[in-house]
Amino acid sequence: MAQETARHAPTAPATPARALLPLILPALVVGVTASLLLLLVSGVAEQLQDVLWGDLPDALGVGRYSVFWMMVVLTATGVAVGLVVWKVPGHAGPDPATTGLDAPVLPVGVLPGLTLAAVLMLAGGPSLGPENPIIAVNVGLAFWIGHRLLPRLPGRVWPMLAEAATIGALFGTPVAAALVISEALAGRPAKGALWDNVFAPLVAAAAGALTTDLVAHPTFDLGLPPLGRPDGGDLLAALVIASAAALLGMGAVRVFPYVHGAFGRLRHPMLMLPAGGVVLGMLGALGGHLTLFKGLDEVEELAADPDGWTAGEFATMTVVKLAALVVAASCGFRGGRIFPAVFVGAAFGLTAHALVSGVHPSVGAAAGVLGVLLAITRHGWLSLFTAAVMVASPTIITLLCFASLPAWLLVTGRPQMQLRADGTPVG
Structure with missing residues (x-):
């Protein structure tokens, strides 16, 4: 009976190649752009970090990581980000406690303030990573630009491409993005085969990952002692x-x-x-x-x-x-x-x-x-x-x-x- 049911279970209709081919070029562009923006934000933050935690304390004759300097810089970072959230148009986006990897499409006017707040945070030392704000910025830009240049593409395509591209760029491999997207699709009604749904995001993720690999050569390997045959x-x-x-x-x-x-x-x-x-x-x-x-x-x-x-x-x-x-x-x-x-x-x-x-x-x-x-x-x-x-x-x-x-x-x-x-x- 179970075998009979499985044979007659409805299968997701296949997506023709002509529907997927037009997505390749937008996915490549989004992937490369998302990676470059991530690298730009990270690079600016690292330069500012070197000033705040290296050049400045050295010039003042205080310890780079003395208790005094950590209190000064982290408090000042709170003041600086607070000013951005308070005064910059868009208030640097929604409360970050309410956001995850699946970023909402923010108005384009919010994105500069969010980017500035992220750079200040990364440089100043708070214990957070770049992933949520960078994904949100890339999603907002991809939707705003893509919707105007290619209005015939469904609006939901752009956030999906940008999210996949940024995750691929962050981890230096498209595998992470493919896993996240597959996990998200598992809770939604099937609209086509799995690989039809992940085709364009995987292109974007691969482009983002390859761009990051070529420019920054990232690695997550901690260099720990190798593990032999486990017991x-x-x-x-x-x-x-x-x-x-x-x-x-x-x-x-x-x-x-x-x-x-x-x-x-x-x-x-x-x-x-x-x-x-x-x-x-x-x-x-x-x-x-x-x-x-x-x-x-x-x-x-x-x-x-x-x-x-x-x-x-x-x-x-x-x-x-x-x-x-x-x-x-x-x-x-x-x-x-x-x-x-x-x-x-x-x-x-x-x-x-x-x-x-x-x-x-x-x-x-x-x-x-x-x-x-x-x-x-x-x-x-x-x-x-x-x-x-x-x-x-x-x-x-x-x-x-x-x-x-x-x-x-x-x-x-x-x-x-x-x-x-x-x-x-x-x-």
């Missing part, structure tokens, strides 16, 4: 660490609405953001300079010497970075939560390695990243992919697939680190 101990470690990391991430998700509400009671961006900067400065003083910024360069420094810190130091950085992520995302800084969550997960996994020497650092870091990302993003494929590319070992994927199962059971059906407009968590 039962590695599997047990991956299962335990991923589940524990998911619980840690869920703790942050749990307090997120309350921290957001506390800052929201200040009501004005010139109070919320400077107050957030002060708190972030104190957290930076507690956790050290590695707990600042988006976290990718800093996690590479951790991984370069996995035995260079004690379990207590790794644990402190884990907790401080997670707290800084919650505060930065709650008080109004424009940024994403994926990249700092990677630092939290890797530091958590290296804490396990420092506590139990039998835990391989590659297994600990990858499993920690997997668990924290599952809790914070609820993107299963993206979490699995990100954790896997951190370790240059094909055998890690099998361990992570097993580890994702209990971790997913812990997070599924629960809130994620994103809020609705009324402040309630998105389920």
Whole structure:
């Protein structure tokens, strides 16, 4: 009976090639443009970061990462971003606590302020990544320009192309974008075959990734000791660490609405953001300079010497970075939560390695990243992919697939680190 039902089940109609071919050129253009904009914003932010955290403290004769300077720069960053949110047209977009990777199409007048707020945030040290604002900017530009140049294309095409292109550019590979899009399509009614739906976004993602690879040569490999043939101990470690990391991430998700509400009671961006900067400065003083910024360069420094810190130091950085992520995302800084969550997960996994020497650092870091990302993003494929590319070992994927199962059971059906407009968590 089941076989008979399967034979007669309706199949999605195939999309003819003539409907897909006109999408290739727009997808290529969006992909290259999205990558170049990401690289431009990141490059400007890095130059400003060098001034704020290098040239300026050196000229003043103060320590680059002294407690005094961290308090000054993070508070000043809060003031600067607060001014942008308050005074610049569009107020730098919606409350960042309410946004995720699936960005809304913002009016074009909002995009300059959002871009400026993102650059200031990236340079100033708050624990957020570039992904959410850059995706929103690329989506807005692609829709605005594409809708005018090619009005016959459906409007929904442009946001999809821009989102895929930016994700491909961020990770340096179109695989991440394909996984995110496939996951999103799984919850929607089928309109054509899967590959028909991902064809144009995959072109955009590949173009974005290739452009980033050619210009910036990014890598997510942490350079941890290679993992050989895994054994039962590695599997047990991956299962335990991923589940524990998911619980840690869920703790942050749990307090997120309350921290957001506390800052929201200040009501004005010139109070919320400077107050957030002060708190972030104190957290930076507690956790050290590695707990600042988006976290990718800093996690590479951790991984370069996995035995260079004690379990207590790794644990402190884990907790401080997670707290800084919650505060930065709650008080109004424009940024994403994926990249700092990677630092939290890797530091958590290296804490396990420092506590139990039998835990391989590659297994600990990858499993920690997997668990924290599952809790914070609820993107299963993206979490699995990100954790896997951190370790240059094909055998890690099998361990992570097993580890994702209990971790997913812990997070599924629960809130994620994103809020609705009324402040309630998105389920």
